Amino acid sequence: MRRVASLLLCLTTCLVSAGCACNGTCDDTAQATASAAAGAHEAYVDAINSNDGARIMAMLTDDIVFMPPNQPRLVGKDALAPWVDGYLQAYRTHWDKTVLEFVVSGRWAFEQYAYQSTDTPRAGGDVLRDTGKGLIVYRRDADGVWRVARDAWNSDLP
Numbered sequence: 001m002r003r004v005a006s007l008l009l010c011l012t013t014c015l016v017s018a019g020c021a022c023n024g025t026c027d028d029t030a031q032a033t034a035s036a037a038a039g040a041h042e043a044y045v046d047a048i049n050s051n052d053g054a055r056i057m058a059m060l061t062d063d064i065v066f067m068p069p070n071q072p073r074l075v076g077k078d079a080l081a082p083w084v085d086g087y088l089q090a091y092r093t094h095w096d097k098t099v100l101e102f103v104v105s106g107r108w109a110f111e112q113y114a115y116q117s118t119d120t121p122r123a124g125g126d127v128l129r130d131t132g133k134g135l136i137v138y139r140r141d142a143d144g145v146w147r148v149a150r151d152a153w154n155s156d157l158p
Contacts, residue, residue, distance in 0.1 A: 030104075033140075037109035038102055040138050040146035048095050053084045060148050061139055067152035069132075091119040091128070100133075107140040108149075115153065132156045 040059075047055040057077060060066075066074040066083070074080045087093070094117065101112040112135055119128040134153030138146045 034102075034104045034109075037104045037138055037140070037146050038099075040109070040148075041097070041099060041102070041111060041113075041136075044136070044148055045095060045097050048093065051088055051092055053081070053088050056084055057081060061141065064148060065150045067150075069154045089122065091121060093120075094118045097134075109138040109140075109146065111136040111138065130155050130157060 044059045047059045050056075057080075060077060060080070062077055063075070064077060064080055066080050068074075068083070074083055096116045097113045098115070099111060099113050101110075103110045112133070114133050115131065117128075117130045117132075119130075121127075132153055132155040134151070136148055136152075137150035139149040140146050
């Protein structure tokens with residue numbers, strides 16, 4: 001009986017130690033992953049505000065699903081590139097995005113945000129201002145880079 005009790009005590013100690021060890025390591029890994037994913041948010045906003053189409057496209061997965069307001073969804077970089085080019089030829093844009101929620105699960109991250117945007121027509125005319133909300137899904141690709149896999153937003157204005 002003493003031998004069984006000693007074995008159980010040893011086993012319990014090992015399990016508790018393993019749990020504690022995983023806690024520190026797992027938490028550190030989870031924090032690093034969440035930090036890298038959140039960095040993708042900043043990089044995406046910076047790319048948009050650069051008004052550089054190539055820089056924006058580099059932030060997207062090849063199978064991007066892009067859902068701009070009042071327009072059909074665009075699937076894949078080949079479908080999206082003309083839209084981005086047309087938008088940037090028509091406007092100089094600036095977006096401020098406030099993260100409302102950011103969740104990381106494995107190689108996926110989900111972001112809910114509020115935005116304020118300013119689009120200045122390159123041909124002249126009235127500046128367009130908008131406020132709204134959106135949802136972005138990021139995916140960590142095989143190269144370890146977090147990219148936008150899904151982007152959908154809509155205006156709060158009537």
